[in-house]
Amino acid sequence: xxxxxxxxxxxxxxxxxxxxxxxxxxxxxxxxxxxxxxxxxxxxxxxxxxxxxxxxxxxxxxxxxxxxxxxxxxxxxxxxxxxxxxxxxxxxxxxxxxxxxxxxxxxxxxxxxxxxxxxxxxxxxxxxxxxxxxxxxxxxxxxxxxxxxxxxxxxxxxxxxxxxxxxxxxxxxxxxxxxxxxxxxxxxxxxxxxxxxxxxxxxxxxxxxxxxxxxxxxxxxxxxxxxxxxxxxxxxxxxxxxxxxxxxxxxxxxxxxxx
Amino acid sequence: xxxxxxxxxxxxxxxxxxxxxxxxxxxxxxxxxxxxxxxxxxxxxxxxxxxxxxxxxxxxxxxxxxxxxxxxxxxxxxxxxxxxxxxxxxxxxxxxxxxxxxxxxxxxxxxxxxxxxxxxxxxxxxxxxxxxxxxxxxxxxxxxxxxxxxxxxxxxxxxxxxxxxxxxxxxxxxxxxxxxxxxxxxxxxxxxxxxxxxxxxxxxxxxxxxxxxxxxxxxxxxxxxxxxxxxxxxxxxxxxxxxxxxxxxxxxxxxxxxxxxxxxxxxxxxxxxxxxxxxxxxxxxxxxxxxxxxxxxxxxxxxxxxxxxxxxxxxxxxxxxxxxxxxxxxxxxxxxxxxxxxxxxxxxxxxxxxxxxxxxxxxxxxxxxxxxxxxxxxxxxxxxxxxxxxxxxxxxxxxxxxxxxxxxxxxxxxxxxxxxxxxxxxxxxxxxxxxxxxxxxxxxxxxxxxxxxxxxxxxxxxxxxxxxxxxxxxxxxxxxxxxxxxxx
Numbered sequence: 001x002x003x004x005x006x007x008x009x010x011x012x013x014x015x016x017x018x019x020x021x022x023x024x025x026x027x028x029x030x031x032x033x034x035x036x037x038x039x040x041x042x043x044x045x046x047x048x049x050x051x052x053x054x055x056x057x058x059x060x061x062x063x064x065x066x067x068x069x070x071x072x073x074x075x076x077x078x079x080x081x082x083x084x085x086x087x088x089x090x091x092x093x094x095x096x097x098x099x100x101x102x103x104x105x106x107x108x109x110x111x112x113x114x115x116x117x118x119x120x121x122x123x124x125x126x127x128x129x130x131x132x133x134x135x136x137x138x139x140x141x142x143x144x145x146x147x148x149x150x151x152x153x154x155x156x157x158x159x160x161x162x163x164x165x166x167x168x169x170x171x172x173x174x175x176x177x178x179x180x181x182x183x184x185x186x187x188x189x190x191x192x193x194x195x196x197x198x199x200x201x202x203x204x205x206x207x208x209x210x211x212x213x214x215x216x217x218x219x220x221x222x223x224x225x226x227x228x229x230x231x232x233x234x235x236x237x238x239x240x241x242x243x244x245x246x247x248x249x250x251x252x253x254x255x256x257x258x259x
Numbered sequence: 260x261x262x263x264x265x266x267x268x269x270x271x272x273x274x275x276x277x278x279x280x281x282x283x284x285x286x287x288x289x290x291x292x293x294x295x296x297x298x299x300x301x302x303x304x305x306x307x308x309x310x311x312x313x314x315x316x317x318x319x320x321x322x323x324x325x326x327x328x329x330x331x332x333x334x335x336x337x338x339x340x341x342x343x344x345x346x347x348x349x350x351x352x353x354x355x356x357x358x359x360x361x362x363x364x365x366x367x368x369x370x371x372x373x374x375x376x377x378x379x380x381x382x383x384x385x386x387x388x389x390x391x392x393x394x395x396x397x398x399x400x401x402x403x404x405x406x407x408x409x410x411x412x413x414x415x416x417x418x419x420x421x422x423x424x425x426x427x428x429x430x431x432x433x434x435x436x437x438x439x440x441x442x443x444x445x446x447x448x449x450x451x452x453x454x455x456x457x458x459x460x461x462x463x464x465x466x467x468x469x470x471x472x473x474x475x476x477x478x479x480x481x482x483x484x485x486x487x488x489x490x491x492x493x494x495x496x497x498x499x500x501x502x503x504x505x506x507x508x509x510x511x512x513x514x515x516x517x518x519x520x521x522x523x524x525x526x527x528x529x530x531x532x533x534x535x536x537x538x539x540x541x542x543x544x545x546x547x548x549x550x551x552x553x554x555x556x557x558x559x560x561x562x563x564x565x566x567x568x569x570x571x572x573x574x575x576x577x578x579x580x581x582x583x584x585x586x587x588x589x590x591x592x593x594x595x596x597x598x599x600x601x602x603x604x605x606x607x608x609x610x611x612x613x614x615x616x617x618x619x620x621x622x623x624x625x626x627x628x629x630x631x632x633x634x635x636x637x638x639x640x641x642x643x644x645x646x647x648x649x650x651x652x653x654x655x656x657x658x659x660x661x662x663x664x665x666x667x668x669x670x671x672x673x674x675x676x677x678x679x680x681x682x683x684x685x686x687x688x689x690x691x692x693x694x695x696x697x698x699x700x701x702x703x704x705x706x707x708x709x710x711x712x713x714x715x716x717x718x719x720x721x722x723x724x725x726x727x728x729x730x731x732x733x734x735x736x737x738x739x740x741x742x743x744x745x746x747x
Binding site: 084147150151154155157158159160161185225228229231232233235236237238241243244245 | 336337338348377378379380381382401402403404405406426427428431435466476477479480
């Protein structure tokens with residue numbers, strides 16, 4: 001009896017290992033949340049969808065590049081990726097020595113990330129979808145009020161060189177998703193809808209839901225600091241940027257009949 | 260299409276500027292004179308700016324003409340030392356806190372390139388208070404990691420200005436060390452002096468409280484509450500003490516470029532034992548004379564000048580004095596040269612004053628016996644702990660290498676007095692000491708107060724002292740300290 005159980009377990013294990021190649025996904029149950037520091041009136045609805053459990057890895061992206069040679073470093077068009085694109089790789093098909101195959105891919109542009117997801121029949125998450133899933137810590141779907149949650153994120157922002165750590169090395173959140181915080185920044189489909197001009201003090205006065213935050217910068221809104229930094233980061237990048245601390249993961253919509 | 264768009268907006272800009280200029284000319288004749296003068300200064304040639312890290316400043320502009328000045332500055336996020344045993348992830352302009360000193364003259368056309376290192380996690384920008392323009396340059400310098408950006412400005416007003424990062428969340432970027440000073444000298448430069456130094460105060464907010472060892476992360480709540488753990492000059496507690504003290508010789512004139520990065524606290528800058536002959540108030544053109552303490556706002560600066568007349572160690576403090584002695588806002592200026600007794604005599608006589616006779620000095624303590632709880636520490640652990648206690652408690656008088664201060668505080672290095680009698684040494688730390696003693700052939704007549712530290716701490720610090728600077732390597736235990744304690 002025991003042996004059967006063990007064999008099954010091994011079978012299951014090897015099965016899920018093989019599965020890892022196509023990237024496991026989990027369901028994020030939809031709902032609404034208030035992004036950054038909007039008022040109650042600016043609740044945003046997020047639909048139920050599936051999200052990659054891990055960020056896309058070096059190995060997975062290498063496989064992708066091999067399959068779609070237009071994304072090789074030597075082939076890629078400057079319009080779609082700047083000179084830093086895969087710049088840590090040894091050549092077109094071997095990634096850098098200091099990089100683990102299971103570490104998240106970085107130095108990829110938005111165009112490359114978007115196309116990667118499309119080729120898996122997936123897409124990049126929107127800012128709202130990403131932020132919604134990333135509100136969770138181990139226990140709560142929305143942990144933004146928890147001091148430990150915010151401290152974790154803020155201290156990650158201050159820790160150098162986390163991009164070489166392996167996927168899964170941070171915590172598994174409420175939804176079963178790993179590494180939303182603690183490894184790398186992640187591309188979102190609509191990152192450039194963020195209206196940060198670089199003059200953040202001015203942005204605060206902007207009459208938009210995202211940035212009418214003057215009154216909200218109070219002691220009770222510490223959670224916004226971490227979010228603010230993400231929004232600032234997104235505001236500073238362009239779609240052809242390839243950056244050392246910026247990777248991505250994909251999501252998949254769930255057809256209505258499955259819900 | 261994009262090109263057309265940007266051309267279009269450019270035309271608009273030109274039109275707006277024309278309108279602004281027209282308005283200026285027609286309505287505001289008085290304001291015109293100053294601004295117009297510096298605006299019309301022509302630049303001759305190019306120059307790559309020399310940038311220096313604190314406490315150094317680049318050479319004066321002297322008589323050079325206004326130039327196109329190329330400034331290259333790199334943003335680095337890196338770990339550094341806050342104080343012994345405590346590290347912090349600093350965000351820096353040019354690798355130091357405060358950031359590199361930029362020296363320009365009026366009329367310079369500064370072409371500023373801001374580079375954000377690829378290893379950095381965050382976008383940054385720079386707001387220079389010397390810039391006349393939106394955001395002080397912040398709007399034009401927002402740059403993602405792994406990228407660089409260039410903008411230019413003309414220096415219109417002479418003075419000493421703060422620059423800082425203004426990326427969201429602004430407070431955090433500043434709290435992590437992203438500030439520095441840019442000097443705009445008048446034509447011909449500031450009058451020459453013998454020594455110039457660059458000092459900038461900043462407040463830091465750490466998860467652990469002051470002195471708690473290890474890598475400390477930024478604490479947002481404390482920053483919001485303005486409850487600083489460290490208030491320091493030049494980014495760390497020992498940036499301007501011990502070997503890092505700034506120096507001058509008797510008779511020299513010293514000019515300090517003093518800034519305050521904040522993010523929260525205002526500095527009451529004071530040099531103990533000096534009077535500022537001149538202060539460029541708030542870094543501007545107003546000069547005040549004979550100033551004891553000058554106020555430096557967060558995001559502001561001052562230029563102070565004084566002549567050093569007598570030798571000694573002059574302590575730079577924020578005269579909100581708990582910051583100086585408990586949070587680190589303390590620096591040192593070592594002046595060497597000949598004594599001038601007519602200006603300062605030094606101590607002529609000293610004794611202990613007991614208004615109620617020599618009896619009660621503290622609340623009587625019912626039970627005197629101290630229970631010995633012996634924790635066994637390795638020598639290495641004692642040394643580490645001892646070093647930290649030394650730097651907090653003993654360092655100010657006995658100095659970094661135990662060398663003491665001649666005529667004032669006896670040396671602990673290779674000290675015959677110390678090595679001769681361990682019980683006496685413990686007793687002095689426990690109960691203080693006054694009166695004449697002879698150490699290494701030199702007479703000292705001074706006062707050491709009793710030290711309010713635990714027996715274990717005394718054991719550690721004495722073990723550290725006995726194992727340093729050529730002393731006899733005695734291991735002092737908590738038990739030995741308690742034995743001495745209980746004798747009284």
